[in-house]
Amino acid sequence: MTNHWVDLKNAKAFLIEGSNAAENHAMAMRWVMRAKEKGAVVIHVDPRFTRTSSTADIFAQIRPGTDIAFLGAIINYILQNKLYDEPYVKLNTNAAYLMRSDFGFHEGLFSGFNEKTFSYDTTSWGYELGPDGKPLKAESMEDPRCVFTKLKEHYSRYTFKVSADITGIPEAKIKQIADVLVKNRPATVMYALGMTQHTVGVQNIRGFGILQMLLGNMGKPGGGVNAMRGEPNVQGSTDFALLFNYLPGYLSYPKHTQPDLTTWTKSSGTFRAKFLVNLLKSWFGENATPENDFGYGWLPKINAKENYSIFRIFETAFEGKMKMLHVVGQNPMVTQPNLNLVHEGLTKLDMLVVQDIFLHETACFWEKPGVDPKQIQTEVIVLPAASFLEREGTKINSGRLVQWQYSKIKPVGQAKADLEIIDTLFNKIRDLYKGSTAERDQAILKANWQYPQENMVEAVLKEINGYNLNTGELNKSIGGLQPDGSTSCGNWVYAGVFANGENLSKRKDNKTDPGGLGTYPKFGWCWPGNIHILYNRASCDANGQPFDKDMPLVWWDEAQGKWTGYDVPDVPSATDGPNTPNGQKPYRMAGEGISRFVACTYKDPDPASPIGLPRDSSSTPGDGPIPEFYEPVESPTPNVLHPKVPVNPCLKYPRLKSQQPIGTSEEFPYVLSSSSMAEHWCAGSVTRNIPWLNELVKETTCELSPQLAQKLGIANGDMVKVWSARGEVVVRAMVTNRMQPLTVNGKTVDIVWMPYNWSFKGLSQAASTNLLTIDAGDPNTWIQETKACLVNLKKA
C-alpha cells in the first residue's frame, strides 16, 4: 500500500477492483465505512457480486482479465476531455519528457520485439537525453514527441464502446465510474490478487498508477494505489526477499552476468550498491572487506536467463533436477495452480521438509486419495512449528506498519519457534563443513552467524536495523548508512526500526495523531523511515505548500528551513528546500525523481562516480512501457484490438508441454475465476482445522448464474462436475443471481466462480479448485493466471 489502512477514512471515493475486501481484508471495511458515513462513493469492479459489492454505490461486473480495457477507457476519457489535474501532472510526472523517435507501438507490439525469444529490446523505450545524460523536456505537454502525447495516442483506441465490448460492462456505467472518479478527489484504489493473478498482472497495476497520477491522487491522504496483501507477513517475506530475484530491500539478485560488485552496480546504480554493501557487512561481518568486494563473490549467482520461481521448483522436480525441498508455513499442494503437476513434482523429490503447525496436504502428498504410497520414494520430515501466539517477533502489515508480537504461552508439545529451527539447522550444517577449504563452502564458513539463545529475536532485529561498526551504535535511519563498509544493515528499508536502542515496533501510542489523519506516528514503526504515505512530497506544489489546504499532510517550512508536517516528509533530505534539485524529487525511488506515465528505460547518471556508474536505474516492465490489453491465455473470445497478438507476447507457455495443455473455448466454454473467502484462508491448512469456521462454510462450491444453471439443468445444491484442460473436480453448485452472464464482443459469456481453500486433509475436506487452474504466468512476476481460465461443467 502506498497509503495505509486507517488512511482509507480520508478518501472521497473508492475504486475497489480485483478485490473482495469485505471478505478477504475484512478490517478494510471498518475504514471504508468511516469514509462512507461522510459521503464517500464506493465503486466495486469485479467478475461477481460479493459481500464487498453489497457496500458499493456502483457495482460493475467485469469479465475476468479485462481490467486494462476498463481502465484504458477511463484514462482515455480523462485525457481526451482534459479532466486531469494539470498542475500535479506537470510537476510530478514525466509527461513533458521527450521520447526517442524510434519508440512505437503497432498491432499489439511495442518497438523492439524479438519473436524468437518472446522478449523486447527495450532501448527504443528510452528518452532523448541531453549531454549530461538527463532526459530532455518539451516546452509543452502537447509536443508530439513527449510522453504525454504517446500516452494519449496509445489510449485513443480505448473508447467506451471498445471497452464495453471487451469487458462486458455497459458503456454508460464505465462513463459513470469515470465521472465519479473525476468529481470525487482524492479517490483511493484498493486492489488485491484479482488484479495481479493474470498474465498482465504488472500492467494492470501500472494502469492504476497512470489513472491516479492523472487524477493527482498519489502522495495524498485518502489517495494512493493500495495493494491489500493477503498473508500475515507477506509484506515481510517480500521485504526480506524470500524471492529468487531479490536480496532483502528489493535489491536486484546478482546474476551470472554480474560476477563482481562493479558489474552489479552498472545495472543497479551506486545508490543501491551502498545498501548491498551494508547487507554484505551484516552477512559476512569482518570477513567482508573492500578488497574482497565485501564478500559479493561468495553469494550464489542466478543464471540471468533462467527463472527460479515456485513454478520452476515443481517443474524442475518433475524433470528430476530438484532433489530437496524445504517448505515453511506454506501449503503449495492446495494453493498452486495446476495441482496435478505439483503432486508429480513432489513424488520425484529425494527429501521434502515441511515446517508447519498442522499436517497439511503438502506434508501428506503421499496420502492423496487414489495414490499408492509404496510408489513414492520421497522421504518426508515434518518439523512442528510454534504458532504465532506461541512465539515473539515482528510482523509487517500491508500498510508497512511493523508491530511487535508478545507471547505468554509455550509452544505445544515439542514445537519450536521457526527462528530457533533455522538457527539450529544452519549451525548443524556449518558444523559438517568445519575445516573445509573448498570454495563451495566459504559462504557458510565466513558467515556472520552467532545469535544468542536468550532474546534471539531482538538480536536478529538489531542486525536487520544494523550498526555503525565504528561506534557499535544501532543505526538511526537510512540516511546514516555508509557505502564504505563502516556500517551494516540487514535490510536498508528497516534502518531505524531500532533507532537509539529502542525497539520502535513495540510502541503503542494510539492517541498522538497530528492532523487527525490517522497517521499515529508513534504507534509501531513503518518503513521507510516511518513515512506512512509514500510520495507525500507530491501532495505539495512547486513551492512545497499543500495543494489541498483542507487536508495538509507535509510542507516546506521556510522559517525553520526544513520539510515538516503530520507525516515524515518523503524527500531525499529534510533540509533541501523546493529551490534545490532534491526538493523537486517527489518520486525519489525512480531514477528521474518523478513518476512515469510511460515507464521509459532510464539510468540516472552519478556525477560522483569516476568510472561512470549510474546513480540509480528506473524499473521498466519487460512486457511494455504502457499497459496494453491482452486476452488471458485461455479466453472465450478473440482479441478485438489486435487479433494477431491475442495474449501477452512475452509469455512463455506452456513450459512443460506434456503437463500444461491450453483449453479452447469450443471444448471449455465457461470462464472460471477463483479466490479465497471470508471464512477460510489461503490453503485452509489452519482454518479448515477450526470447527467454527467449518461451520460457517464447509466445502468448495461452484457459483453460477441461474441462466447457466437452467441451460445445464442444474439445481441449487446439486453436485456438478467441473473440468478444465488440466483436471476435474466434483463440487456443489451454488446457483445465485450474484453471477450473471455478460455480453462480450456481441456474444454471451458465462462466468463461474470457485473458492480454492479446500483439499483432502483437515477437519473439512472437499475438492481442490486448483486442479483446474492454469499455471501460465505474468512475464515480470511469474504470478499465475488463477483469475481466468476456461472450464466446462455439467451435473454430476
Added chain:
Amino acid sequence: MNIGRRGFLKLTGTTGLGLALSELGFDIQKVEAAAQEFKLKDAQEYTSVCHYCACGCGVLAYVKEGKLIHLEGEPENIINEGALCSKGVSQAVIPNSDQRIKTPLYRAPGSNKWQEISWEEAYDRIAKKTKETREKYWIATEKNGDTETKVNRCDAIGFVGGAQIFNEECYLLTKYARLIGTDFIEHQARV
C-alpha cells in the same frame, strides 16, 4: 475483579460503556455470581497481531495457568480498535487444537505412515542431506559470453514459504538459503 494489568477502569475506557454497575439493572446477587465466575478474572494478558490477512489487526490473548483461554481484538490497536473478523476471532483454537503437530515426524520412502522422531534425528537427516545434495549438484562456474564466471550455487535445493513467519525469521531464512547456495527461494507472494 482485577483482570490483569489493564483492570476494569481501562476496559471501561476502551469499551466506552460508561455505565456504573448499579445502573445496569442486575439483581446484585446475580452480578456477584457473574463476577465470581467471570472467566477472564485473574487472567494474564498479552498482545499479538492477527495471523491471517495483512491488515495487521491487534489481538489480545488471555492466559490462565499457561493456557490460552480467550482471545479478542486488541482495543488499543489503531487498525482494528478491538474488532476482529470471523477468522481473526477464532484463533484461540490454534494453541489448543488436538490437530496440532506436536513432535517431529518422519515418513520413510515407500511408507504409508508417519513415525515420531527426535529433533536431533530430524536436524541430522536434514543437515546431512543438504551437504550431500550440495556436493553432488554444485555448480561452481557458468559461461558468461566467452568467459567462465563463478556462480557458486546448487539448483537441486529449494525453499518455499515465508509469509507465515516473522520478519526476523524471514531474514534468517533468506540468509540461510543463500549462504548454502540456493536460488530457488519463494514464498506466498503469488497466492
Added chain:
Amino acid sequence: MAQVAKLIDVTKCTACRGCQVACKQWNELPVEAPPKEMAFTGTLQSHPDLAPNTFTIIQFFEEKDDTNTVKYRFRKTGCMHCTDAACILVCEKKALTKLENGIVYRDKDKCIGCGYCAQNCPFQVPKVNPKTEKATKCTLCGDRIANKMKPACVTTCITGALDFGPRDEMLKKAKKRVETLQKQGVANANIYGEKELGGTNVIYVLADKPEAYGLPADPQIPLTATLWQQYGKPIGAAVFCASFATTLFAFFLNRKKDLAPKLHHHEGGKSHGV
C-alpha cells in the same frame, strides 16, 4: 435505572460473521454438526435457522430487481430482548425474566426445556437442546456487561454495524443514522424495535421494509401466549379444564411433539476447541 440496548445497523454489515464466531467463543458453544452433516442452505448463510448452540447467525437475502440489479442483504439475527416478551409470559417455571436493564434473562437451572418459549416467540428465537433439555438464546453477554465489557459480538464487529449502550443513546444514534441514510438516498431507511413489542432491547437500523430482512412488519405476542398468561398460568395447568382451554392445552401438547429441531445437533466432544 438505565435500560441497555444492542444496536444493529444492517447498512454497515458486511457479513464477515465475526459476531457468529465471537458469540460461540465467549459462550463456549460447540458447532451444530461436523462439516459433512451440515445442510446446504442454498446461500452462504451458515445455518438455516438459529439452533441450540447457535445464538446468532447472519441471514443472507439475495434478490434481483427488474433492472437486473442484485440486492444482497444481511441481518444479524438473535434474541430481541422484548419488553412485551411472549417467552416470559408462557414460561411456566419462571426461568425467563425481564431484568431492569432490559435483558430477557434465562435462568438455566429453572428451565425444563418445555419449549413454550420457542413456540411463542414472534421471532422464533429460543431453541431447545434435546440433549440438555434446556432452551437457549442470546444472553446479551450479561457476564461481560457486568464486567464493563460490551457483548462479544459488538466488541468484534469490524464495521461498527453493532453497538451497545444505554437504550436511549442507541435509539438516538439509530435515528441520526436513519436521517443520514435518507439524505444519502436510502429512502426506506427505518428503525425497528423502538416501539415493537413494547420496545425491544435490540434495535435495528434497516435500509428497507422489515420483511425484506425476514422480520415481521408488526410483531405480536401470539394469542395463545396471551391466553395462557391470562387464564392458564394463574390457575395452573393441572386444574385447567375449561372447554376452550382444553383446546389450548392440546395445542401446546401437540406443538411440544414438534419440538425436534430442524437441524441435526452435534454435541460431540471438544469440537469448539477452547
